[in-house]
Amino acid sequence: MKIIGIGNAIIDVICKVDNEFISANSLTKGNMKLTFDENEFKGLLSNLKIEKTISGGSVANSIVGLSQLGNKVGFIGKISDDTFGQKYEAGLKTEKVEYIYTKKKENLPTGTCLILITPDSERTMFTFLGTAGKINDNDVNANAIKNSEMTFLEGYLWDEGEPKKAFDKAIENSNKVAMTLSDKFCVDRHKNHFLELVKNKLDITFSNEEEIMSLIDAKNFNEVVAFAKEIDRLLVITRGEKGAISIKGNDVVEVEAKKNLNIVDLTGAGDLFAAGYLHGFVNNFAQKECLEKGTEMSSKIIQQIGARFT
Numbered sequence: 001m002k003i004i005g006i007g008n009a010i011i012d013v014i015c016k017v018d019n020e021f022i023s024a025n026s027l028t029k030g031n032m033k034l035t036f037d038e039n040e041f042k043g044l045l046s047n048l049k050i051e052k053t054i055s056g057g058s059v060a061n062s063i064v065g066l067s068q069l070g071n072k073v074g075f076i077g078k079i080s081d082d083t084f085g086q087k088y089e090a091g092l093k094t095e096k097v098e099y100i101y102t103k104k105k106e107n108l109p110t111g112t113c114l115i116l117i118t119p120d121s122e123r124t125m126f127t128f129l130g131t132a133g134k135i136n137d138n139d140v141n142a143n144a145i146k147n148s149e150m151t152f153l154e155g156y157l158w159d160e161g162e163p164k165k166a167f168d169k170a171i172e173n174s175n176k177v178a179m180t181l182s183d184k185f186c187v188d189r190h191k192n193h194f195l196e197l198v199k200n201k202l203d204i205t206f207s208n209e210e211e212i213m214s215l216i217d218a219k220n221f222n223e224v225v226a227f228a229k230e231i232d233r234l235l236v237i238t239r240g241e242k243g244a245i246s247i248k249g250n251d252v253v254e255v256e257a258k259k260n261l262n263i264v265d266l267t268g269a270g271d272l273f274a275a276g277y278l279h280g281f282v283n284n285f286a287q288k289e290c291l292e293k294g295t296e297m298s299s300k301i302i303q304q305i306g307a308r309f310t
Contacts, residue, residue, distance in 0.1 A: 001073065001074055001144070001147060001148040001149070002071045002149050002150065003073050003150045003151070003278060003282060004075065004144060004148040004151050005060060005063035005076070005151075005154075006059065006075075006140065006157065006166070006167075006170055007057045007154040008057040008058070008060075008077060008111055008129065008132040008133065008154065008156050008157050009079045009088055009101075009110070009111055009132050010057040010112065010127070010132055011053050011054070011055060011085075011088045011091070012054040012055075012113050012115055012306075013050055013112055013113065013115065014051045014053070014117065015048040015050055015115070016049070016117050017118060021047075021116070022116065027116070027124050028124070029118065029122050030122050030123070031124065031125070032124075032125035032127060033125070033126050033127070035128050038108065038109070038128070041112070041114075041128040045112075048114065054091060054306065055087070055088045055095070056307065056308075057154075058154045058156055058271050059152055059153065059157075059271075060092070061268055061272065061275075062180075062271045062272070062275040063075045063152070063275075064092070064095045064275075064308060065272050065275025065297060065309070066275045066278060068095070068309055069276075069279045071279060072098075073097055073098070074097065074098035074100045074144060075097050075099055075100065076100050076101050076139065076144075077101060077132060077135070078101065078106070078131050078132055078133075078134060078139050079103050079106075079131065080104075080106035081103045081104050081105045081106075082109050085103050086103075100144045101141075106131040106134070107131070108134065109128075109131065111129045111130040111131065111133070112127070112128050113125055113126070113127045113128075114127075114128075121305075123267075134163075135157065135163050136162035136163070136165055136166055137162070137166050137169040139166060140169045140173075142169065142173045145173040145174055146173050148174075149176065149282055150174070150175065151170050151171070151175075151176070152178045152274070152278065153170065153171075153177065153178070154179065155180060155181045155182030155183070155190070155194065156186060158186070171201050176203045176204075178202065178205070178278065179197065179202050179205060180205075180270065181194060181207040184211050187214050187215050191214075191215060198215065198231070198235075199231050199233070203233065204233075204235075204236060204281070206270070206274050207235065207236070208237065208238045208239070209224075209240070209242075212224050212235070212237055221239075225247060225252065228248075229247065229249060234246065234248040236277055236290075236294075238269075238298070241257050242257065243255050243257040243295070244257075244273070244294060244295055246287050246290070248287075253288050254291075255288060255292050255295055258295060258296075258299040261302065261303055263302050263303065264303060264305060265302060265304065265305045265306065266302050267301075267306060268306065271307055272294075272297040272298050272300070272301040273295065274294065275294075276293035276294035276295070276296055276297030277290045277293060277294035279293055280294070
């Protein structure tokens with residue numbers, strides 16, 4: 001197998017609502033609300049008509065992108081044996097992703113992101129992590145990881161306690177390991193742990209400019225380049241309109257961003273950039289070609305709704 005992803009298994013549940021529904025439920029249009037209150041989540045869900053479901057989560061989106069590019073890939077993520085869990089597993093199988101996890105009935109339900117679309121096409125999200133964030137080392141299949149060329153992890157999943165044990169087991173058994181820093185909130189919350197991973201454990205780190213500057217408390221981007229050269233591990237950084245850059249030792253490669261795009265939804269930009277880049281990497285493309293493939297994938301996905309090519 002080329003790549004196994006390990007991440008939050010979150011099913012995207014797409015529903016059409018009116019503006020009154022958003023205000024009546026104290027949501028802010030266009031934003032995401034994270035809840036840990038199962039009753040609040042179930043109350044909201046009970047008033048919705050489901051249009052469709054997509055097996056999501058950041059790394060899962062990347063892994064599906066890699067599958068669509070023709071790579072043999074797998075995914076590990078914790079779900080419960082409930083209706084959404086069954087839909088999640090079936091959704092990945094439809095995308096030719098091997099799901100390397102045996103679901104059972106958990107205390108918490110399958111992680112869910114309610115994507116509420118108002119008539120003006122704005123997307124308001126309500127996320128309940130459920131059992132997804134409770135992953136532990138027993139959920140990680142060491143043999144599957146040993147038999148894969150690379151493991152791809154997400155910062156969103158990292159947390160003290162059980163998830164850290166799952167990460168450690170995955171890293172210990174990996175031939176190569178890549179990780180996305182996920183977002184600035186994750187970086188700021190776990191700065192010391194992430195810095196240790198980036199410096200000493202990860203073969204490839206994916207980040208945007210804001211995340212990596214926050215991680216090392218950089219005052220400017222030159223400090224990021226100096227840091228990357230010093231640690232001599234592959235850093236792949238997206239810089240929005242400035243394009244993307246990869247740095248490994250003194251090997252610094254840059255590509256420009258695509259121009260004149262009709263941007264409608266940035267949701268999957270980072271996930272699909274990683275898919276494109278990793279496709280190049282595991283198929284022995286040159287660095288510039290890896291970056292170009294990542295840029296091509298992210299440029300396509302932001303011109304449509306959602307993080308999945310259909």
